[in-house]
Amino acid sequence: MEGTKPKAGCPRAAGRVGESGMEGALVWLIYQRAPGVGRRRMAQLMRTYPDPEVAWRLGKAELAAVRGFRPDIVEALLAVRKSAEARRDAERELERARRAGLRVLCYGTRGYPERLAEIPVPPPVLYQYGPWEPDGRPVVAIVGTRRPTAYGLAVAEQLGRELAQLGAVVVSGMARGIDTEAHRGALEAGGTSVAVLGGGADVCYPQESAALYRQMRETGAILSEQPPGTAPRPENFPERNRIITGLSHGVILVEAGERSGTLITAAHAIEQDRDLFVVPGPVTSPLSRGLYKYVRDGAGLAVSAAQVLEDLGFLPSAEGPLHFTPRGLTELEQRVLGWMGSAPWWPGDLAESSGLPLPEVQACLTMLEIRSAVRRLPDGQYIRIG
Incomplete structure (x- = not known):
């Protein structure tokens, strides 16, 4: 939407638009403030439009055609578009x-993570500190109990460190225990780590992880779907976990009791068709x-970072960095x-460089x-995707 004149009735947010995603986020x-419109109905609306x-700009008939939208839901969406209070709340x-x-990432606009957009219930809006953007590197989540054994702490730190050394991005929730050690291992190796919080992205929790929080804010990312200033609440953490798994190619579970919240994360990974590994x-x-x-x-079993990345299908390319390679590819x-x-x-050019006949390459x-595994660009070139 950047650089275009807004049509009548299209909402404008205060502050910058375009790359920040603020206009679409509004x-x-x-819409989220419409009564009866929960996460799954929002997801259905976003997938359809x-x-x-x-x-x-959808009319009544178009909204009614969205799967699962009863007449009362359609009326609520039409009404909330006219609500000055809903607009003021969203603008605030x-x-x-x-x-x-904070950077604003909006579903359906530039900068929103592609893998996250594909999950059953993607967050409509994400708030982010930090420079990280998905760039083709493998993204691996490491999660586990807040009350780990010494063994669990050591393994989480080791896996985080090894994954970072191999070029992977380590994602977790910055909770005490396994999450914290996974972040620490990745950062101490000089790698990239991303934390998804259950409160606002501008609220560091727990406070004892302030140093990790600052480092990820500078070199990786702090993400949250919660509004800025939101204190961490227990009910936010299970939904937060779907974002951790949604960003990831694979999820490693390191110690969890039979009633642990880590099992909720595992359920999200299964629903999203992410590869699951157990230490x-x-x-x-x-x-x-x-x-x-x-x-x-x-x-799968997670014995080492190299083994996990290999099982996920990541192989070194001719230029060195790791890229996703789907299973079952031919040698060619x-x-x-x-x-x-x-x-x-x-x-x-690819045919000439690789020494292969052009028809075979095409x-x-x-x-x-x-x-x-690749995407055709508008100008006819092809680029590898992660």
């Missing part, structure tokens, strides 16, 4: 974000017993992906696009 924030400006929320220096532990430990059911149901497809690295390629790129 649409979703107003991902452009917030288009969604704002975005103004608080602006004053806090093996003593069968006599209650913190291990809560996780073995996932191994029985097909989860793997070879072409290896040559591509991170830069966009014309098919002819056919291979078509298959890789079908497998979501």
Whole structure:
């Protein structure tokens, strides 16, 4: 929407628009305030009409055609668009974000993480501190109990460190215990770590993790769907977990009791079709017993960072960094992906550089696009995607 003149009736937020996503965010924030419109109905609306400006202009018949939208829901959405109070509340929320220096990520606009947009219930708006953006590197979540054993703490730190050393981004929730050690390991290795909070992104919790919070804010990211200034509340953490898994290619579980919140994270990972890994532990430990059911149901074991990345399908390209490689590729497809690295390629240039006939390269790129391993750009070039 940046650089275009707003049409009559399209909401404008206070503060900057365009790259910040504030203008589109205002649409979703107003709609969220409609009575009876919960997360799943919002998700259905966003999937059907991902452009917030288009969604704002929907008529009664178009809203009624969205799956699951009863007449009362349609009326509530139409009414909230005219509500001065709902608009003021949404504008105040975005103004608080602006004053806090938060970046606003809006579903359906530039900058919103692609993998997160694909989950069943993506957050309409995210608030972010930090420079991190998804860039093709593997993203791995490490989660676990707040009351770990010394073994669990050591493994979380080691996996975080090893993953960072191999070029992966480590995501967790900055909770006490396993989360904190995973972040610490990644940061001490000089890597990138991302924390998804249950309160506002501008609220550091727990306070004893202030140093980690500051470091991630400077070098990685602090994310939250909660409005700025929101104190951490128990009811926010289960929903927060779906964002942790949604950002990730794979999720590692490190110690969790049979009633641990980590099991909610595992459920989100399964719903989102993320690969699940379990750190093996003593069968006599209650913190291990809560996780073995996932191994029985097909989860992998997390023995080392290299093994996890290999199981996820990440392989070093010819240029060095790790990239996602779908399972079941032919030898030719793997070879072409290896040559591509991170830069966009014309098919002819790729054929010349790889020494392969142009028709083979073109056919291979078509298959890789079908497998979501590459994307064709508007100018006809192809780029590898993570």
